[in-house]
Amino acid sequence: MNKIQSSLVSYGLETKGSRDYMKEAEKHLPGGVAANIKHFSPHPIVMEEGRGAWLKDIDGHWYVDYLMGYGALGLGHAHAKVRHAIADQIFRDGTCLFGTPHQLEAEFAKMIKRHFPSIQKLRYTNSGTEATQLAIRLAQVFTGKRKVAKCEGHYHGGYKDMLYSINPPLDEAGEMALPLPVPESADVKVDGNEPYILPFNHIEGIEHLITTYHRDLAAVILEPIQAGYIMADQAYIDRLRQLTLTYGIVLIFDEVKTGFRSALGGAQEKYGVEADLTTLGKVIGGGFPIGLVGGRSDILDVSSPSRGADVFEAGEKGKGSAKDILFHSGTYNGHPTILAVGLATINEMESSYAKVLDFTTSLRDGIDTLAQKRGLPVTTYGAGSIFNVIWKEDCKVRHYRDLQNTNTKMRKELDFALLQAGVYTKPLNRYSISAAHGKEELEFTLKAYEKAFHQLKEGAEIS
């Protein structure tokens, strides 16, 4: 048995509590999980405690956490500012839910607008998924057009309109410049309602698709930094901005991952480009569920109840019809506790961001150098406080199709070796850094990498 196989065997032995729990959970939850993303083979690790940059599993192992709630935890686990913000809001206000307007709604909006100059007005949602859904609806009503274009390899949440070509098999995905829509869920079909699929970082591809289909194209939505770690060429973003302006198409930057991470002002700050609509989520809730859509007032205002009657007021004298406005609502939108936590989180991130970037640079440099020393084809890719570890001979990654040529098998082996050395991210997932990561975590992680690289190199030589 080589070293690689033995690391999977010992994974099974060391995470026995997790394996047993998952067997039990499968009796009650499909696949044993509350969200499909939590699942991985042979079984996920079940956590029971989180503190600062660390997570503890139910078998008693501690891990430096780089998943950070898929990037949602900008300050690490249960930062003191977060704990106090929860208590302060509830004790000060006496309730955690008014069901009426309250002052934090505008205060939080002002903070977001300071970082995102393209945002004039905004609406809150309860998740990133809801935010992109609302952004698309706003664009459709504003332009009077129906179709949407999204990029191949980009994720915007789990609903039918957007579950196309996120991770498509290349033999179904058509040509690079003209990708085909590939369904990503059992309830999704190519039946005329699917989005157009744009190639990321391919200027001729977007020029062709947008000039051909602009008449029925309401919006282009994309992750301006793919998966939070693959930057677009400046020329691509500039051309996309130009084309969407020329043809009256709403440009939506989905910055659920990149907001307050690739820069405090997200990818827009990095590229110096303003989107028409921006969606945010994850870190802005400091670990609690939130999303928002912000952007041009003239677009956001199509959902304003002061323009007419909404569904609850229809029929009131002189108010017009519910069809005059875009209905958007939600019991928990603008939740006081979540806005208080989000505000405290972003305030703290503003002062800790430089330190977070320093940590990210040191960790990435450390990993790159260790890989080079061992002669392993491993390179980190990223922007701001997010990066990923790519196992690829020529180390060039510019879009989804380049990712298909990376060695995911070896990356997984690396992930399992790291899990056993006490470094956590979901296998194949990106790394998100928080303000809680410091010198101790850096040294610990680089030691774990040294050990894992050594193990993989030896394993590769033996097998």
Ligand SMILES: Cc1ncc(COP(=O)(O)O)c(C=O)c1O
């Ligand atoms: C770019 C992007 N958009 C939308 C979403 C959906 O957000 P949520 O999981 O909060 O619904 C995600 C989640 O990972 C995301 O990364």
